[in-house]
Amino acid sequence: MVTEGLLAWYAENRRDLPWRRNRDPYRVWVSEIMLQQTRVEAVIPYYERFLAALPDVSALAAAPEEQLLKLWEGLGYYSRVRNMKKAANQILSRGGFPRTAAELKQLAGFGDYTAGAVASIAFAQRAPAVDGNVLRVWARMARVGESVKAPSVRRRCARDVLDAMPQDADPGLYNQALMELGATVCTPRSPRCLLCPVRAHCGAFAADEAEDYPVAEAQPARPVEEFTVYLIVEKGRALVRRRPDTGLLAGMWEFPHHVDGVRELPCEPVEVRHVFTHKIWQMRGVRAELTGPCEGVWADKARLAALPMNSAMEKYRQVLLESGELTDGGAD
Numbered sequence: 001m002v003t004e005g006l007l008a009w010y011a012e013n014r015r016d017l018p019w020r021r022n023r024d025p026y027r028v029w030v031s032e033i034m035l036q037q038t039r040v041e042a043v044i045p046y047y048e049r050f051l052a053a054l055p056d057v058s059a060l061a062a063a064p065e066e067q068l069l070k071l072w073e074g075l076g077y078y079s080r081v082r083n084m085k086k087a088a089n090q091i092l093s094r095g096g097f098p099r100t101a102a103e104l105k106q107l108a109g110f111g112d113y114t115a116g117a118v119a120s121i122a123f124a125q126r127a128p129a130v131d132g133n134v135l136r137v138w139a140r141m142a143r144v145g146e147s148v149k150a151p152s153v154r155r156r157c158a159r160d161v162l163d164a165m166p167q168d169a170d171p172g173l174y175n176q177a178l179m180e181l182g183a184t185v186c187t188p189r190s191p192r193c194l195l196c197p198v199r200a201h202c203g204a205f206a207a208d209e210a211e212d213y214p215v216a217e218a219q220p221a222r223p224v225e226e227f228t229v230y231l232i233v234e235k236g237r238a239l240v241r242r243r244p245d246t247g248l249l250a251g252m253w254e255f256p257h258h259v260d261g262v263r264e265l266p267c268e269p270v271e272v273r274h275v276f277t278h279k280i281w282q283m284r285g286v287r288a289e290l291t292g293p294c295e296g297v298w299a300d301k302a303r304l305a306a307l308p309m310n311s312a313m314e315k316y317r318q319v320l321l322e323s324g325e326l327t328d329g330g331a332d
């Protein structure tokens with residue numbers, strides 16, 4: 001892979017993003033974790049809120065779980081923020097951030113990508129940081145005929161990225177330049193090849209096949225789980241429950257479903273479809289009343305608004321918050 005011209009292009013074209021304003025490892029780390037699976041524009045307000053509430057590793061290590069989940073609410077993949085808290089404690093016990101990718105990988109939630117990004121951006125270590133954008137640029141330039149999801153292919157990409165990194169380049173800038181190229185020029189659809197600083201070295205551009213790479217992979221069908229969500233209000237408070245500490249959406253709050261002891265009330269059901277990476281929830285939200293015991297706590301309006309809830313349940317929360325039925329009177 002030849003990427004001559006990339007750094008000059010980046011110097012001219014880089015976006016001014018809040019996490020690029022300094023190289024503090026904590027800030028780099030928070031941004032890199034948030035940016036996994038989430039668009040830059042969506043991350044910015046989360047990032048700013050998170051840094052304002054938890055400005056450093058010590059604050060993160062001491063934060064209660066409910067605060068963390070609330071700060072992360074809507075970003076999904078909540079294990080990321082739990083791992084960050086674990087890693088913050090590891091960092092404190094060792095007396096500071098490790099500087100190399102190999103050491104960073106020992107921390108909770110640090111995979112190859114995060115370790116490479118923090119090591120190169122915050123500590124100027126020569127380490128590759130291969131995210132989906134970099135994989136796409138590389139697969140196109142080298143016309144890679146295999147799926148970029150295969151670990152062996154990703155390792156090959158990481159080796160090529162490191163080989164292509166000029167000896168005198170700032171490794172963090174180089175990695176960010178490649179990611180930026182993928183995010184803004186070598187986009188999944190309609191790449192802007194005529195503006196691309198590396199097009200002279202790009203196999204897919206030469207063959208007029210840019211959009212044929214990375215090669216598409218058949219997606220396995222996701223199972224669909226259909227169930228009813230019960231919206232139950234008594235004395236101005238809504239019944240909610242906390243999910244178990246492990247498993248899907250661990251520790252997040254939700255409205256009851258898959259329960260006995262409830263009866264549906266006549267209403268227009270509210271359909272919500274929520275797509276996870278491995279399955280789909282097709283939910284039918286109905287108003288209901290209790291007819292027997294049902295696990296949960298009663299939350300008033302303010303408490304309901306403050307609870308960390310997954311976006312699957314957000315629509316139902318809004319239905320109740322806007323219903324005018326909830327009052328401010330404490331939770332059990």
Ligand code: SF4
Nearest residue numbers: 186193196199202205
């Ligand atoms: S020339 Fe086109 S396909 Fe090749 S790296 Fe640049 S934007 Fe991507």
